[in-house]
Amino acid sequence: MSRAGLVAPGAQRGVALLLVVWLIALLTALIGAFAISARVESLQGRVLAQGSVVQQIARAGLEYALQRVADPDPGSRWTPDGRPYAWQYAGSQVQVQLVDESGKVDLNQADAQILSSLLRAVGVEAAQAQQLAGAAVDWRDSDALSQVAGGAEDPDYAAAGLPYGAKDAPYESVAEVEQVLGWTPQLYARVRAYLTIYAGRGRPDPRYAQAPVLTALGLDPGLVLAQRQGSIGQPALVGQGTGTYSIQSRARTPDGRQAVLRAVVRAGGGPTPGSMYTTLRWEEGWEPR
DSSP: GGGOOOHHHHHHHHHHHHHHHHHHHHHHHHHHHHHHHHHHHHHHHHHHHHHHHHHHHHHHHHHHHHHHHHOTTHHHHHSSSSEEEEEETTTEEEEEEEGGGSSSTTTOOOOHHHHHHHHHTTTTTHHHHHHHHHHHHHSSSSSSOOOTOOOOHHHHHHHHSSSSSOOSOSSSSGGGGGGTTOOOOHHHHHHHEEEESSSSSSOOOOOOOOOOHHHHOOOOOHHHHHHHTTTTTOOOOOOTTEEEEEEEEEOOOOOOOOOEEEEEEEESSSSSSSOOOOEEEEEEEEEEO
């Protein structure tokens, strides 16, 4: 055998040792990666579990509000007019606001005048408010005629380069108004809290309306709100409302975790036996500490 074909025993041991070292390093890396992955998954699970807890506390706030708004005692009954109520549950702080949907402007029932007045109440210039209100009514009506004070029908959408025209059918959600010509996301953000599709009435009920809606009705918001609170020598105005409410419930745990739940619900028997309400809209999420 030639010298080139010979490998010294020492060299063989060196190669074997090198392979063992590389194998140990590889196994160490794999074990480390597995440990890190397991820890990350554990932390994620803990965060999700803690988030689930605070979300359920927010839901408890919603269900507690439905009990309080139906309280037969006027002295302890919650009023669904947007005022905040504080509550403690399982060591956590919960703030709840209820608004009866009858206190909002119904997109399917309100006329252009009420819609225009609401837009002016949130700062829209008068001429633009008339145009936008007319477009909102044209979206839902079945004819092809624009409103007298302005509006938008199919030719106007085409002229604006939009691939659709007026729907000519009722609104199916409040957010649908963003599709109406001229209704920008910024405008929608300013008025969405005062709009509904669940009131079923042409004029909002001033007993539950918030300040911009009261202004749209030609009322003095300061006076009406003071009367509700009983702060000018009159008893507070209370009532259970129609049973369909917008409810916002914010929960905060002792360690600072927060969650918010926004929903529209109809009190009473729900779709399942034992349910105390029917959900019409539901949004929930966590909030930063």
